[in-house]
Amino acid sequence: MTADTKFTGQTFKSVGTRPLRPDGIDKVTGRARYGADIDLPGQLVGSILRSPHPHAAIRAINTSKAEALQGVKAVITAADLPDLTNGNKELFDILDNCMARTHVYYDGHAVAAVAAVDAVTARKALKLIKVDYEILPHVTDVDEAVAPGAPVLHKKCFTQGVEPKPKKPSNIARRSEFGHGDVDAGFAKADVIIERTFRTEQTHQGYIEPHACVASISPDGSGELWVCTQGHFVFRQHCAELLGMDVSKLRVTPTEIGGGFGGKTHVWAEPVALALSRKANRPVKLVMSRDEVFRASGPTSATSIDIRIGVTKKGRITAGDATLRYTSGPYVGMWAELGAMTSFACYDMKHVRTVGLEVLVNRPKTTAYRAPSAPMAAFAVESVIDELAGRIGMDPVDLRIRNAAKKGTRSSYGPVYGPIGIGPTLKAAKEHPHMSAPLGENQGRGMACGFWFNFGGQTCTDLNIAPDGTVSLTVGTIDVGGARASLALVAAEELGIPYDQVRTVVGDTSTLGYNDMTDGSRGTFSSSMATIMSARNAISILKERAAKMWDIPVEKVIWEDGCAKAVGKKHGNLAPLSLAEIAEAAPNTGGPIAGHNELVADGAGVSFATHICDVEVDPETGRTQVVRYTVIQDAGKAVHPTYVEGQYQGGAAQGIGWALNEEYVYGDDGRLQNAGFLDYRIPVCSDLPMIDTQILEIPNPNHPYGIRGVGETSIVPPLAAIGNAVSNAFGVRMTHVPMSAPRILAALDEAQAAASEDVETA
């Protein structure tokens, strides 16, 4: 971060308007090219053989019959993806997940792959591959995995972050701890303490586009990959390292992405497709089926969370303590750590402690899912805070306002906050008409807050002035939600030209320097910062060219309203030179005009939201419908408010699905029982109401325009908001997500039984 990137409080002409997105027409006409829409001459069809067992040792794999089948051009196993990771554990885990080596660790784990002339032949070939498994005991449940006597996935897994090093291996791969103060002293000051355990089940990002790529490796060692990804530079890095290629010799071109939500931040089939192409010496297209997407690509964690919060009668939270167990699949992750960091981030707490435990289970490798790990922690914390409000007879919004973090608060995970939005979103919620609207029969209202860090990171952009004065902006962050429009608005703002004269494209890995991926809500935050700097660089060149054209000192030239203007008594009467005029003259003033920038976008402003939710519960079936929903969130500065609303609504809808219905269901055999959209039911149109939004703008001081990331926080509050609404409707405290009809019915029955018991006792 430099002085140039500080918020200046300028007024805007383009930023904050709502023009049409540049990718709109392609997407409504079927022209937009997604991962599975790319074809290359001579391409083969790739397909992956997956383990039906949750845990087994691979004794042998016989591929000879598959290789002999007519039309099969390559068969690969782990032997064709040798370990080149050189002690890099994280990279080894990626490799092992892409193609199992000595063991399979989950139902769906890849063990071999084929490339054939067509899909039918590829499927036939998979059936001819014989894998000799030695079946091992498995564990899929988070609590069972940490219980004594559980099958241990890795004999060399000794919990990291514990001193002294444990003597016995376990499924707890890592422990992390955050907080400050003295929680025991804090609890001693509490008038009311509530301690509960919560569980949330594993959910999938549920993007509608399955993973898809086309890989082409040339005999000279160079290669190309077309893929739907959230981070083509990261994919290039991982693929090149796993295949032993020079990074610069692999060109990765991102296609349109049909949803990612974190699930396309990780390589799954891409190294396999490249290895197949290398062996077959032909391009290979590999598209996952929906079944494969569920069984073998990144779900979020299942969790089990113990939580304890104390409060005074006057509504001051005195202490909070949480132990969070998050599954990370068979490989160590940082999911519990993120949960531990986010748990109490909304609140100003003197005494707080959170402990995260990364739990290994025989499930697919956990991957980021929109504000990863925060929704589960918020479910636990926000449920207990609501319950505490009830116990001390205080309005739950007032209790939260009383304890909300503010500028200067030391966050529960360490840093001291700058200006933040939790207080303002709570106040807006309190004043929102939704809060006082009447409720119908069997309806309840709940609210909850959410937090997400927001990321920055490595970013670069190219801004090229075309000979006619229009602008081509090339960015390296994937557009997942309308960023091309937003970044064009930013370029137009800085240059002082109309939005429709800027066209944004996402460049491939050979056209731009390295960019971190679009994750952590960083796309618009980071690339807008680099775009502003690129535009400013271009403007300085434009001013130099104008000075040359006028033959006056460059100090006498300013840039205003898309034109170079001469200033001062001597030159002030010169007619302004437009961008188009300067561009036209470029061949004679020094050649093409461009602005470039590369930076590490620091200072991503943290994000907060408050949600209000009304539910209606059918007391006979337990079926719960969301009947009204309001999202209030701080955007810093909404570059394109309509697309910001879209992020708020989409995140809320995913959270609603998670809260009420979505979950991975494993059988006793360790196999996933609902690997399809019929049985893993995400919200459909008739499940949801309109989702109202309110955008607050508390500028991020570390961005020239005050922008914060907006993409993720909206998925954080819904679990708790809905749980609280159900509780307020029926007086039952839901502690297990999803709050599916059977679980709600059971809670209602239990409450009724308890009530009648009370009557009998009385």
Next chain:
Amino acid sequence: MTNLVNTNINGDAVGFACEADETLLDALRNRVGLKGVKEGCGTGDCGACSVILDGTLVCSCLVLGMEVEGRTVETVEGLSNGAELHTLQSKFIEHAALQCGICTPGFLMAAKALLKNNPDPSEEEIRYALAGNLCRCTGYDKIVRAVQATAAELREA
């Protein structure tokens, strides 16, 4: 065995070869080159592959390619009249009814089929008519509004 299928797609007479067990979805994408028809699940659960077959909305992954012999197929590629977008298409863009856009072709076809039969649908009718199409980005709010706006404009036309 490969069979030749003669059909009408988006107003044009089209012939394509396909296997007996090949879905209409695969035939449209891989034989005819209509990549606007999307595969999200292959099991009829997501609606991304929705096309209109003889006036009826179907999931093309649940229809065999050979079944369209002598019939009429409409896909997203046939929705606009040359450069002139169908009202649904322009309203989807104006109302930001798409983000990633992978589900959009299916939603457009489902909405077209709805409005043909019901030019003045209530919000609830729209929501149920589109319940066979999954969108994971928008929360459906802006999709419903785009369809409402289209219906209103088409009624005035």
